[in-house]
Amino acid sequence: MKCKKLVDVGRRQFLRGGALAAAGAAAATVTPGQAKAAPAMAQVDYPSNRLANIADLKVNEPMDIEYPDADSPGVLLKLGQEVEGGVGPDGDIVAFSVLCPHKGYGLSYNGEDRTLNCPGHFSRFDVEAGGQQVWGHATQNLPQFTLRVDDKGDIYAEGCTDLIFGRPSNVL
Amino acid sequence: MAYKRQIDRLPIPPKDAKVHNVTCHYCIVGCGYKAYTWPRTKQGTLKDNAFGIDLSEQQGADGTWVAPSMYNVVKQDGEDVHLVVVPDKDCVVNSGLTSIRGARMAENRPSQVTGTQQQRLTDPMVWRNGTWQPTSWEDALDLVARVTARVITQGSEDDLVVSMFDHGGSAGGYENTWGTGKLYFQSMKVKNARIHNRPAYNSEVHSTRDMGVGELNYAYKDYEITDTIFMVGANSMETQTNLFLNHMRKGLENGARMVIVDPRRTLTVHTAEEIAGKENVLHLAIKPGSDMALFNAILTHIVDQGWTDKDFIEASTYRDGEAVAMDSAHPAGLGSLEYAMETCRTSPEEAAEICGVDAADIIKAAEWIAKPKEDGSRRKCVTCYEKGIIWGNDNYRTVGALVNVALATGNIGREGGGCCRLGGHQEGYYRPSDAHVGRPATYIDQLLIRGGGKVHHVWACDHYKTTLNAAEFKRVHRRRANIVKDAMDASATGTREQQVEAIVAAVNAGGLFVVDMDIIHSQIGQNAHVILPAAESNEMNLTSMNGERRLRLSEKYMDPPGQAMPDCLIAAGIARHMERVLREMGHDEYADKFKGYDWKTEEDAFMDGYHQGNPDVTYDRLRAMGNNGVQEPVVGYEGGKLVGTERLYADGKFDRHGREDKKALFCAAGWRGWQAPGKAQEQKSFRFWINNVRANIFWQNQFLDQENDFIQDRFPYPFVEMHPDDMAELSLNPGDLIEIHNENGATQGMAYPTDTAKRGQVAMVFGSPAGSQGNVVNPGVNELVLPDYKHTWGDIRKLADATPRAKAVSFKSKEYKG
Numbered sequence: 001m002k003c004k005k006l007v008d009v010g011r012r013q014f015l016r017g018g019a020l021a022a023a024g025a026a027a028a029t030v031t032p033g034q035a036k037a038a039p040a041m042a043q044v045d046y047p048s049n050r051l052a053n054i055a056d057l058k059v060n061e062p063m064d065i066e067y068p069d070a071d072s073p074g075v076l077l078k079l080g081q082e083v084e085g086g087v088g089p090d091g092d093i094v095a096f097s098v099l100c101p102h103k104g105y106g107l108s109y110n111g112e113d114r115t116l117n118c119p120g121h122f123s124r125f126d127v128e129a130g131g132q133q134v135w136g137h138a139t140q141n142l143p144q145f146t147l148r149v150d151d152k153g154d155i156y157a158e159g160c161t162d163l164i165f166g167r168p169s170n171v172l
Numbered sequence: 173m174a175y176k177r178q179i180d181r182l183p184i185p186p187k188d189a190k191v192h193n194v195t196c197h198y199c200i201v202g203c204g205y206k207a208y209t210w211p212r213t214k215q216g217t218l219k220d221n222a223f224g225i226d227l228s229e230q231q232g233a234d235g236t237w238v239a240p241s242m243y244n245v246v247k248q249d250g251e252d253v254h255l256v257v258v259p260d261k262d263c264v265v266n267s268g269l270t271s272i273r274g275a276r277m278a279e280n281r282p283s284q285v286t287g288t289q290q291q292r293l294t295d296p297m298v299w300r301n302g303t304w305q306p307t308s309w310e311d312a313l314d315l316v317a318r319v320t321a322r323v324i325t326q327g328s329e330d331d332l333v334v335s336m337f338d339h340g341g342s343a344g345g346y347e348n349t350w351g352t353g354k355l356y357f358q359s360m361k362v363k364n365a366r367i368h369n370r371p372a373y374n375s376e377v378h379s380t381r382d383m384g385v386g387e388l389n390y391a392y393k394d395y396e397i398t399d400t401i402f403m404v405g406a407n408s409m410e411t412q413t414n415l416f417l418n419h420m421r422k423g424l425e426n427g428a429r430m431v432i433v434d435p436r437r438t439l440t441v442h443t444a445e446e447i448a449g450k451e452n453v454l455h456l457a458i459k460p461g462s463d464m465a466l467f468n469a470i471l472t473h474i475v476d477q478g479w480t481d482k483d484f485i486e487a488s489t490y491r492d493g494e495a496v497a498m499d500s501a502h503p504a505g506l507g508s509l510e511y512a513m514e515t516c517r518t519s520p521e522e523a524a525e526i527c528g529v530d531a532a533d534i535i536k537a538a539e540w541i542a543k544p545k546e547d548g549s550r551r552k553c554v555t556c557y558e559k560g561i562i563w564g565n566d567n568y569r570t571v572g573a574l575v576n577v578a579l580a581t582g583n584i585g586r587e588g589g590g591c592c593r594l595g596g597h598q599e600g601y602y603r604p605s606d607a608h609v610g611r612p613a614t615y616i617d618q619l620l621i622r623g624g625g626k627v628h629h630v631w632a633c634d635h636y637k638t639t640l641n642a643a644e645f646k647r648v649h650r651r652r653a654n655i656v657k658d659a660m661d662a663s664a665t666g667t668r669e670q671q672v673e674a675i676v677a678a679v680n681a682g683g684l685f686v687v688d689m690d691i692i693h694s695q696i697g698q699n700a701h702v703i704l705p706a707a708e709s710n711e712m713n714l715t716s717m718n719g720e721r722r723l724r725l726s727e728k729y730m731d732p733p734g735q736a737m738p739d740c741l742i743a744a745g746i747a748r749h750m751e752r753v754l755r756e757m758g759h760d761e762y763a764d765k766f767k768g769y770d771w772k773t774e775e776d777a778f779m780d781g782y783h784q785g786n787p788d789v790t791y792d793r794l795r796a797m798g799n800n801g802v803q804e805p806v807v808g809y810e811g812g813k814l815v816g817t818e819r820l821y822a823d824g825k826f827d828r829h830g831r832e833d834k835k836a837l838f839c840a841a842g843w844r845g846w847q848a849p850g851k852a853q854e855q856k857s858f859r860f861w862i863n864n865v866r867a868n869i870f871w872q873n874q875f876l877d878q879e880n881d882f883i884q885d886r887f888p889y890p891f892v893e894m895h896p897d898d899m900a901e902l903s904l905n906p907g908d909l910i911e912i913h914n915e916n917g918a919t920q921g922m923a924y925p926t927d928t929a930k931r932g933q934v935a936m937v938f939g940s941p942a943g944s945q946g947n948v949v950n951p952g953v954n955e956l957v958l959p960d961y962k963h964t965w966g967d968i969r970k971l972a973d974a975t976p977r978a979k980a981v982s983f984k985s986k987e988y989k990g
Contacts, residue, residue, distance in 0.1 A: 071230035072230065102270070104233040104235060113985065113989060115984060115989060117989055117990045121417055122443050124984075128982075129174055132175075132886065134986060135868075137269075137272045137868070139276050139279075141882075161177070161178060162176060162240070165237055166232065168182050168184050169182075170181065172218075172228050172230070
């Protein structure tokens with residue numbers, strides 16, 4: 001009991017007072033019987049999916065991707081200059097969900113000012129600033145996919161920073 | 173790096189979760205939401221849940237989705253419960269849309285479990301031993317009553333100054349305006365009162381009321397069926413978001429044109445162009461403060477072209493010259509159209525000169541508003557306005573000049589018409605008569621600055637952030653409050669009676685005893701001697717009406733934090749203690765005036781106030797009307813439903829002025845340049861016009877948002893939109909901290925490069941806790957003490973390079989670029 005409390009406190013601090021002390025319980029009940037999912041998982045188990053090889057990417061040309069599954073469209077971008085959270089030798093590769101976290105409309109990329117824009121209600125997100133909502137109605141920044149690049153230059157997605165629109169869990 | 177929630181799953185509401193009606197408690201639009209609560213140990217599943225949908229499937233656009241901001245864990249009847257607050261697709265106001273404000277209602281609840289909003293006040297506090305110490309309601313209210321009673325019996329009720337909200341939503345509503353109103357306007361007759369956002373107790377729209385036209389007269393659906401939307405000094409895409417997205421947008425998609433009057437190119441202008449095409453949007457980017465001349469020229473052109481609605485004018489407006497003469501309570505005369513035209517007549521060319529826009533565009537605006545269609549039929553036009561002119565130059569005449577246009581074209585009380593303010597908070601005003609306050613009302617800030625008043629009761633107002641001439645106000649208020657704090661510290665070891673003696677002596681020597689009722693420890697609360705914790709919407713049942721007079725009951729779904737309670741019950745507590753103390757002092761007759769507050773709940777206050785004036789309306793009946801509620805005024809109860817009024821004045825009879833003939837009046841709105849003292853000189857003396865503006869992301873003065881990580885990450889400091897060339901001339905980089913200063917004071921913000929800004933004009937977000945724009949606004953008001961917040965000029969200098977927080981922020985254009 002004491003241990004569990006400590007775990008909860010730790011998670012709460014980690015979330016900076018955000019929202020979710022109940023995450024573990026959620027996963028447990030969603031899939032009854034799999035009690036092993038309950039303890040202190042920082043995030044759900046994500047697939048490690050190869051998205052592309054660095055050689056496939058051209059600066060500022062968005063590549064359509066799907067992650068963590070085929071129903072969740074995203075975009076992979078090489079920006080040509082280092083950005084926070086960017087991976088690869090130039091620290092400039094990022095990937096985001098393109099479902100607007102307001103009402104789930106598909107975002108379109110504007111290469112001129114490097115933003116993702118929502119035709120639904122005119123929200124927009126800055127891919128050079130970690131998907132920060134420049135202006136809009138969403139109550140979170142754009143879910144950013146956690147990337148890893150291996151020795152061969154293959155780019156893998158292995159996690160996500162925020163809840164993707166239209167699902168109660170990023171991995172359904 | 174942008175703020176990441178690091179949340180990738182949420183609990184699912186079970187099928188048997190409790191469901192509560194919620195009206196968003198932020199802006200005037202009042203979007204409908206549903207709150208689901210359920211026990212901490214329970215859970216729905218992907219297939220079996222409260223939404224009745226298969227959550228194992230990816231939901232499409234507009235599908236049901238709980239964002240992390242819509243979730244929290246709160247106390248309900250003493251137990252921790254899960255809370256989810258999601259938009260209501262069946263509510264006609266928002267049809268399932270959310271705003272960046274309303275979709276954060278859940279995460280902006282206080283929660284000991286998730287740690288949100290731990291800034292909320294939980295206990296009454298009294299200044300003791302050099303700080304605020306928690307105490308009981310009985311102890312705190314006893315001190316409030318003893319000091320207040322002593323002061324007003326030694327002197328008069330004029331020694332009690334009251335700042336009190338008059339709005340709905342938030343912690344306002346019919347319950348709480350009644351509780352406070354009964355205390356100060358019935359038990360007492362307090363004259364020295366002011367409202368949360370302005371320095372007097374007055375209407376923001378006196379002229380339209382004097383003309384007979386209540387300021388909320390349409391239905392939102394009028395925007396969907398109109399020919400033209402005429403918007404003035406408003407930015408609805410940001411500030412009434414779902415009114416724009418769910419109603420104005422439909423109008424534009426149905427072929428309506430839009431005329432927007434604003435010196436600044438707002439996001440509403442840009443978005444309207446995206447929706448309707450540039451050819452159907454006319455942005456009149458006038459010189460600041462010149463609105464009245466523009467309206468007069470539009471009216472003149474309409475009259476001269478014969479586009480007025482002659483039948484309407486004949487049947488529904490005053491036809492016999494002057495009806496009300498200009499006097500100290502009426503900054504303009506009122507009467508017939510012809511009477512008004514003697515003063516208002518302005519050619520497009522004259523207006524073009526004053527307003528700095530093309531005469532051809534003024535004529536085009538008049539045509540879009542009033543030129544009959546090719547088949548000769550009347551053009552429908554909705555007119556809407558807000559702070560740009562309410563807090564602008566010459567409030568009375570400017571608002572009057574705008575209403576003139578709507579009246580002359582017969583566009584009030586008809587489908588696709590209306591002439592309305594857009595509003596800030598929801599409305600929820602039900603109080604005894606305020607006639608004793610007088611007109612013009614006392615300029616309270618100046619009264620306090622001059623040393624007037626001895627006790628100051630402050631109800632959910634933070635004048636530190638939301639008044640004009642704020643720098644001086646703060647200096648004086650703090651100094652006077654400190655006199656009392658020092659006296660309390662010096663008498664700390666004495667009895668209650670000795671302490672009261674010390675406080676009374678201090679206020680008689682220039683001090684001010686401050687009692688602050690609020691949900692958080694506010695900036696003005698730093699000067700308080702007693703702090704009383706209040707509840708807000710959904711911690712209590714709360715009724716309000718929105719901008720189309722739609723009345724809803726927003727239901728209680730959680731406990732207030734700690735000992736906090738609704739303002740109406742705090743007011744009742746003060747009244748009960750006043751009665752007791754006055755009786756002890758031997759003032760039996762006076763004490764009797766404080767009877768009638770034996771309310772146990774907010775519903776009791778509702779029944780004592782609003783229900784008495786509107787006997788058809790009860791909580792049960794409102795609950796049954798759900799999130800669509802009923803549009804006021806309620807005219808009956810039939811078949812289990814409250815019967816409301818879709819739009820006012822459909823019968824062509826105007827009554828807001830109280831005239832028996834029920835004829836609307838026109839306003840003789842004579843242009844006189846800058847009306848408020850000091851504005852013309854300030855404009856000449858300083859380089860930049862400092863426009864004060866709103867942003868969709870913040871609710872009002874950020875009282876909750878200041879503790880919201882997502883919000884503060886985006887704008888850690890108040891943004892000041894500036895043209896990049898102005899920034900270059902001042903050697904400013906994006907995010908640099910700047911100081912705006914003039915003869916009134918100084919404030920600071922963060923430079924935000926904005927291509928569409930005009931040179932020499934900057935736009936600073938209003939009401940920020942990290943930089944009060946009110947510091948640099950001069951004390952100028954109109955004859956009825958309406959502040960001209962919008963017109964301030966200052967110089968700008970760099971304070972510091974962008975901090976690491978500011979450097980992480982995006983400085984890209986806010987305009988959609990699809």
